[in-house]
Amino acid sequence: MTTRLTRRATLALAAAFAAAPALAQDGWPSGPLHVYVGFPAGSSPDTLARIVTEPLAERLGQPVVIENKPGAGGVIGIQQMLANAGDGLTFGTTINGPLTTAQRTMDDTGYDVDADIVPVTLIATSPLVLVVNAESDITDLQSFIDAAGAEPEALAYGSVGQGSGAHLTAELFADEAGVTMLHVPFTSYAEVTTSIAGGEIDAGFMAPSAALPLVDGGQLRMLGITSAEPFAQVPDVPVMAGRAGLPEDFRAELWNGFVAPAGTDAAIVERLTTEINDILADPAVQEQLLAIGWVAAPGTPAEMEERIAADTEMWGGVLDRIEAAE
Amino acid sequence: MSTWDGLLTGFAFALQPGVLIYCLLGVTLGTFIGVLPGIGAMAAISLLLPITYYISAEAALIMLAGVYYGAQYGGAVSSILLRLPGTPQSAVTALDGYPLARQGRAGVALFTSMISSFAGSVIGIVVLVLLAGWLSRAAVAFGAADYAAMMVLGLVAASTIGSAHPAKGFAMIVFGMLLGCIGTDVNSGVQRFVMGRTEMLDGINLVALAMGLFGVAEVIGNVRDPDRQAVAGRIGLRAMAPERDDLKRMPLPVLRGSALGSFFGALPGTGSTLSSFLAYAVERRVARRPERFGQGAIEGVAGPEAANNSASITAFVPTLTLGIPGDPIMALMLGALVIHGVQPGPMMLETRPEMFWGLVASFGIGNLLLLILNLPLIGIWVSLLRIPFRWLYPAILIFVCLGVWSVRGLTFDIVMVAGIGLAGYLLALARFNPALLLLGFVLGPLIETNLRRALLISRGDPMVFLERPISAFFVVATAGLLVYSAIQAWRRRETPEPGGASADGP
Numbered sequence: 035m036t037t038r039l040t041r042r043a044t045l046a047l048a049a050a051f052a053a054a055p056a057l058a059q060d061g062w063p064s065g066p067l068h069v070y071v072g073f074p075a076g077s078s079p080d081t082l083a084r085i086v087t088e089p090l091a092e093r094l095g096q097p098v099v100i101e102n103k104p105g106a107g108g109v110i111g112i113q114q115m116l117a118n119a120g121d122g123l124t125f126g127t128t129i130n131g132p133l134t135t136a137q138r139t140m141d142d143t144g145y146d147v148d149a150d151i152v153p154v155t156l157i158a159t160s161p162l163v164l165v166v167n168a169e170s171d172i173t174d175l176q177s178f179i180d181a182a183g184a185e186p187e188a189l190a191y192g193s194v195g196q197g198s199g200a201h202l203t204a205e206l207f208a209d210e211a212g213v214t215m216l217h218v219p220f221t222s223y224a225e226v227t228t229s230i231a232g233g234e235i236d237a238g239f240m241a242p243s244a245a246l247p248l249v250d251g252g253q254l255r256m257l258g259i260t261s262a263e264p265f266a267q268v269p270d271v272p273v274m275a276g277r278a279g280l281p282e283d284f285r286a287e288l289w290n291g292f293v294a295p296a297g298t299d300a301a302i303v304e305r306l307t308t309e310i311n312d313i314l315a316d317p318a319v320q321e322q323l324l325a326i327g328w329v330a331a332p333g334t335p336a337e338m339e340e341r342i343a344a345d346t347e348m349w350g351g352v353l354d355r356i357e358a359a360e
Numbered sequence: 361m362s363t364w365d366g367l368l369t370g371f372a373f374a375l376q377p378g379v380l381i382y383c384l385l386g387v388t389l390g391t392f393i394g395v396l397p398g399i400g401a402m403a404a405i406s407l408l409l410p411i412t413y414y415i416s417a418e419a420a421l422i423m424l425a426g427v428y429y430g431a432q433y434g435g436a437v438s439s440i441l442l443r444l445p446g447t448p449q450s451a452v453t454a455l456d457g458y459p460l461a462r463q464g465r466a467g468v469a470l471f472t473s474m475i476s477s478f479a480g481s482v483i484g485i486v487v488l489v490l491l492a493g494w495l496s497r498a499a500v501a502f503g504a505a506d507y508a509a510m511m512v513l514g515l516v517a518a519s520t521i522g523s524a525h526p527a528k529g530f531a532m533i534v535f536g537m538l539l540g541c542i543g544t545d546v547n548s549g550v551q552r553f554v555m556g557r558t559e560m561l562d563g564i565n566l567v568a569l570a571m572g573l574f575g576v577a578e579v580i581g582n583v584r585d586p587d588r589q590a591v592a593g594r595i596g597l598r599a600m601a602p603e604r605d606d607l608k609r610m611p612l613p614v615l616r617g618s619a620l621g622s623f624f625g626a627l628p629g630t631g632s633t634l635s636s637f638l639a640y641a642v643e644r645r646v647a648r649r650p651e652r653f654g655q656g657a658i659e660g661v662a663g664p665e666a667a668n669n670s671a672s673i674t675a676f677v678p679t680l681t682l683g684i685p686g687d688p689i690m691a692l693m694l695g696a697l698v699i700h701g702v703q704p705g706p707m708m709l710e711t712r713p714e715m716f717w718g719l720v721a722s723f724g725i726g727n728l729l730l731l732i733l734n735l736p737l738i739g740i741w742v743s744l745l746r747i748p749f750r751w752l753y754p755a756i757l758i759f760v761c762l763g764v765w766s767v768r769g770l771t772f773d774i775v776m777v778a779g780i781g782l783a784g785y786l787l788a789l790a791r792f793n794p795a796l797l798l799l800g801f802v803l804g805p806l807i808e809t810n811l812r813r814a815l816l817i818s819r820g821d822p823m824v825f826l827e828r829p830i831s832a833f834f835v836v837a838t839a840g841l842l843v844y845s846a847i848q849a850w851r852r853r854e855t856p857e858p859g860g861a862s863a864d865g866p
Contacts, residue, residue: 075406076692081699084410102406103769106544106561110770113558141551144558190817196549218816219546224684224691228628231682234503234817243698247683247705253500326698 062302063123066097070118070126072111074104078241078326082290083127085322086157089313090306107198108132109143112293116145119295122302127157130289131199134345138353139197147346153338154292155307157314158328161261161287162203162239163271167230168255175258175278178237182213189236190216192226200226202352203239203260203286209355210280230254241288242268243327260286266324289345290328291338307335363489370717374725379419379718386423387726388733390430394446395741397438397756398571398763401431401447402689409696417700418715422722424693429481429672429723432632433730436473436665437741441466444575444756449632449668451570451798452640456653456660463656466745468602470738472658473665474731476614480666481727483618484625484673489720495626495674496681502627505814505824509834511807514634516838518641518799525791532792536800539564540808547812559772567767568777569801571760573794576781579753581788606658613643613659617666625671628678628686632671637799639667673723680708680716 069087073079080102087098103114108128115126133151136143145151164178172178182189193201196219208215218235220226223244229235231253242265248254258274259265262285275284292310294303313319314332323330373379393404404427412420435447440457453473460469487495502510519533542553543563554560602610617639624635643663644653653660678684683705685691697704702712709716744752764777784794814831818824825831 074402074688074692076409076695078695081695101769105768105770106558109561110558110768114770139549140558140561141554142556142558187819195544195546216816216819218813219549220813221546222685222691224628224686228500228678228682228684229503232500232503247703247707250703250707251682251705253682325701326695 062299062305063094063096065121065123066099067091067094068099068101068118068124070101070103070111070115070124072103072105072108072126072128072132075100075102077104078243078328079108079127079129079290081326082158082323082328085319085326086127086292086310086313089316089319090309093309093313106140107136107195109136109140112151113144115293116150116295119297122299124295125154125298125306126293127290128293129199130291130342130345131197133291133293133342135197135202135349135353137346138350147342150296152294152296152298152303153335153342154294154303155310155335156289156291156331156333156338156341157310158323159261159287159289159331160241160328161259161265162200163242163245163259163268164207164237164239164257164274165227165230165245165249165254166237166257167233168249168253169233170236170255172236172257173255175272175274175280178257179211179213179278182208182211182215186214187216188213190218192218192220192229192235192238194223194226194240195219195221197353199286199288200239202349205356206286206348206352207239207260207274207280207284209352210284211278214359227254239286241327242271260284261329265329267327289331289341291341303335366713366717367489367721369714370719370721371725373418373714373718374422374721379422379722380725382415382419382423383426383722383726384729386426387430387433387730390427390432391434391730391733391737393427394431394434394450395437396434396759396763397442397444397446397575398567398760399766400567400763401428402692403763403766404431405689405692409692412696413699417697417702418712418718420696420700421693421715421719422726424696425676425719425722426726428675428689428693429669429726430730432665432669432672433474433477433734435668436477436661437470440469440473440661441741441745442575442752442756443578444760445570448566448570448798448802449636449671450665451574451633452636452664452795453661454574455640455795456655456657459654459656460658460661461745465656466742467738468606468658469656469661470741471602471735472606472610472661474734474738476610476617476662476665477669478727478731479614480618480621480669481673481723481730483615483666484622484670485720485723485727487618487622487670488674488677488723491622492677492681495623495677499627499678499682499684502830503814503828504810504817505828506830506834507627508807508810508814509825509831509838511634511803511810513834513838513841514638515799515803515807516841517645518637519796528792529796532787532794532796533800536797536802537804537807538800539569539797540801540804546809547816557772559770563805564776564780564801565764565767565773566802568764568773569780570798571764572777572780573784573787573797575756575760576777577784577788577794579756580781580785582749582753602658609658610662613639613663614666616642616646617663618670621667621670622674624667625674626677626686628684632668632675633802635671636664636668637795637802639663676719676723679704680719681705683708 071080071083083100091098103111109132112132118124133147166172172181191204223240226238227248230238231248245254256271259271260274274280276282311332314330320330393399405424431447435450436453438444438446439450439454440461443454443458445451457469544551544561620639621635625632643659644650675686678686679690685694694704761774764773814824825835
C-alpha cells in the first residue's frame with residue numbers, strides 16, 4: 035500500500051474488521067457510555083447529568099455510567115474524561131467554568147479547551163439572582179445601585195469563591211452600574227445566604243434555588259435576575275437588563291453542556307447532539323431541570339462553541355479589570 | 361400545631377410499617393458504613409440517592425438521616441478496637457477507647473460508647489425539639505468574627521489533649537494547621553503548596569488524613585510489632601457490662617458532651633468533629649486525675665461519643681429551620697428533597713408538618729433501633745480481634761483505600777493516604793499525638809478563613825472581635841482560660857509534690 039490512509043479508508047478498514055467500533059456509526063455504542071461529572075453525586079450539576087443521561091441510555095440501548103470526579107471547580111472532571119478518552123464511549127458534562135475561566139484562574143488546567151474538547155450541545159442555563167436582606171432599606175435595583183454608589187465599597191457582597199460565577203457576575207454588574215463593591219469570598223451558597231440573613235454582608239448573586247428557602251422564610255429579598263427573560267422558577271423577579279441604567283444586553287448565565295474529548299468521531303457527536311436535543315424537548319425533562327434551577331437550552335455544537343468563545347472573552351474582560359484593580 | 365401534637369403526628373407517621381422499614385434500613389446501613397474505616401455517610405448517601413427517587417420524600421429523608429446519625433455509632437467501633445477511626449468524628453474516641461481494648465476491656469469500651477451515643481442522641485433530640493428556633497437564630501447571628509474567636513477558644517481548650525509533652529503537642533497542632541494551608545486559599549484564590557497538582561487544589565482530604573494518620577500508621581506499627589494486638593477478652597453480657605465504677609464515671613461526661621455537641625452541631629460548618637475534640641478536652645480539664653486520659657479513661661470515650669451523636673442530630677436544625685445545609689452531607693440530603701419537589705427551609709414546618717415531625721420522631725425511633733441493634737453486635741465486633749493479623753490488616757488496608765477513593769474517585773488520594781500513613785508511623789514512633797495534628801488541620805483553615813473574612817468585612821478594623829458580643833465573649837473566655845492555665849502551671853512549679861499527687865487536687 036503506497037497511498038496514505040484517508041479518513042474514508044480508515045473507516046472502511048475499521049468497519050471491515052469491526053475492530054474500532056468507536057469510529058463507525060453502525061453498532062455504536064458498543065458498550066456502556068461513561069459520562070464524567072466534575073461535581074459530587076447529588077449536586078446540581080450531577081442531578082442535571084442524571085436527568086439527561088437516563089433517557090439517553092434508553093435511546094442508545096446501552097447503560098450510561100456517571101463518573102463523579104469532583105474537585106477544582108469541575109476541572110478534575112474534564113481532566114479525568116480526557117485521561118480516559120479514546121474508546122468513543124467517554125464523555126462529560128460540565129458547567130461553564132472549566133471551559134471559560136479556569137484557564138485564567140488556575141495555574142495549569144492540563145488541557146486546552148479548543149484543542150482537546152469537542153462541544154456536543156448546551157444542556158441548560160441558569161441565571162443568578164441579586165439578593166439582599168429582607169429588612170434592608172434596599173427594595174429594588176435602583177435603590178441598590180444608589181446605595182452601592184454612595185461611596186467606593188459601600189456594600190459588601192458574598193460569592194462562592196474567587197473567580198466563581200457569583201464573583202464574576204457581581205463584578206460585571208458593578209462595572210456596568212458604575213459602582214465598586216467589596217468582595218467577600220465564601221465557599222458555598224449556604225454560607226453566603228447565612229451571612230446576608232445575619233446582616234454581616236449586604237448582598238450576593240446566587241442561583242435562585244439557593245435563595246428560595248430564605249426568601250420564602252422572609253429573611254432575604256430578590257431584586258433582579260441576570261437572564262434575558264424572567265425565569266420560571268422565580269417568575270416575579272424582574273429582569274435586570276435595561277433597568278436602573280444597566281445596558282439592554284446585560285446578561286450573565288451559568289450553563290451546563292455535554293462535551294466529548296477531541297478525536298471523537300463526528301458521526302457520534304452528531305448522534306449525541308440529536309438525541310440530547312430530543313430529550314431536552316420533552317416537557318417532563320424540562321420540568322425536572324427547572325426544579326433544580328436550570329432551564330433547558332438545546333442547540334448545536336457550533337452554538338456551544340460560540341458560547342464558549344463569547345463567555346471566555348466576556349469573563350476574561352472581567353478578570354482583566356479585577357486584576358487591574360488589585 | 362403544638363409541639364406535643366406535632367410529636368404525636370410525627371410518631372404516628374414514622375411508625376407506619378412502610379416508613380419504619382426505611383428507618384431501620386438507614387440506621388443499619390449507617391452502622392456498618394460507620395464501622396468501615398474511611399467509607400463515610402457521604403459515600404453511602406450518594407449511593408442511596410438513586411433509590412430515593414422511587415420512594416416518598418418523607419421515607420427518603422428518614423432513611424438518609426438514619427445513615428447520617430447511624431454512622432456515628434459505627435464509627436466508634438473501629439476506633440476502639442483497632443485505633444482506626446471509622447469516621448473522622450470518632451478519631452478522638454480512639455485515644456482512650458483503644459487503650460481500654462488493649463487492656464481486654466473492649467466490650468466495656470464499646471458498651472460505654474453505645475450508651476453514650478444513645479444518651480447523646482436523646483439529649484440532641486430534646487434540644488432540637490425545644491430549642492430549634494433559638495439555635496437557628498444563633499446560627500444566623502454567628503458571623504465570621506464570632507467563628508474565628510470561637511475556633512481560637514476551641515483550639516486553646518483542646519490543645520491540652522495528651523499534653524505529656526506540651527512542646528510536642530504544640531508542634532503537632534502547628535503542623536496540622538500548616539497542612540491545612542494546602543490548597544486554594546478561599547480569601548485570595550491563591551493556590552498554596554499544590555505542587556502543580558490539580559488534585560491538591562481543594563487541599564488534603566480530611567478522610568485521607570484521618571485514615572492515614574490513624575489507620576495506616578497503626579497497621580504499619582503492628583506489622584513491625586505483632587504482639588501489640590488488643591486482646592479480645594471475654595465475650596458475653598457479663599464481660600461487656602461495665603463495673604460500678606465505670607458506670608459512675610459516665611453520666612456527667614455524657615451530659616457535658618451532649619451540651620457541647622448539641623450547640624456545635626447546630627452551627628453550620630463547624631460540625632461534630634470539633635465537638636468531639638472539645639468534649640474530650642473538657643473531660644480532661646475537669647478530671648481529678650487527668651493523667652488517666654490516654655490510658656483508658658471511660659470519660660474519654662463517653663464524652664466525645666455523646667458529643668458527636670448529639671451534634672449529628674442538631675446538625676439538622678439549620679437544614680430544617682433555615683434550608684441552610686451545615687455540611688456537604690446535609691447539602692446532599694437537601695438535594696434529595698429538592699428532587700422530590702420539597703422546598704426545605706422555614707416553611708417546611710407549615711407546608712409539610714408530617715415530614716418535619718416525622719423526621720424528628722424517626723430520630724427517636726432510629727436511635728432506639730440503633731441501640732437494640734448495636735448492643736448484641738458488641739460481642740461480634742469484639743470477636744473481630746480474634747482474627748489473625750495477616751487476615752485483618754490486609755482487609756483493613758483495602759477498606760481504607762476503598763473509603764478514601766470513594767470520596768473523589770481519584771487514585772491520587774490513595775497514594776496520598778499511603779504517604780500520610782508512613783508519616784503518621786514516624787510521628788507515632790517519636791511519640792507525637794496524631795489527634796492534635798488532626799485538630800490543627802480542622803481548625804487552622806477555619807480560623808484563618810474566618811479571621812481574614814471578619815477583617816475584610818470590618819474593612820480592616822480589628823475591634824470587630826470585641827464589638828460583636830458573641831466574639832467578645834469567646835475572646836474573654838480564651839483569655840481567661842490562658843490565664844487560668846498559666847496560674848495552674850505556676851502553682852505546680854511552686855509546690856512540687858512527689859508522685860504527681862498534686863494533680864489529684866480539685
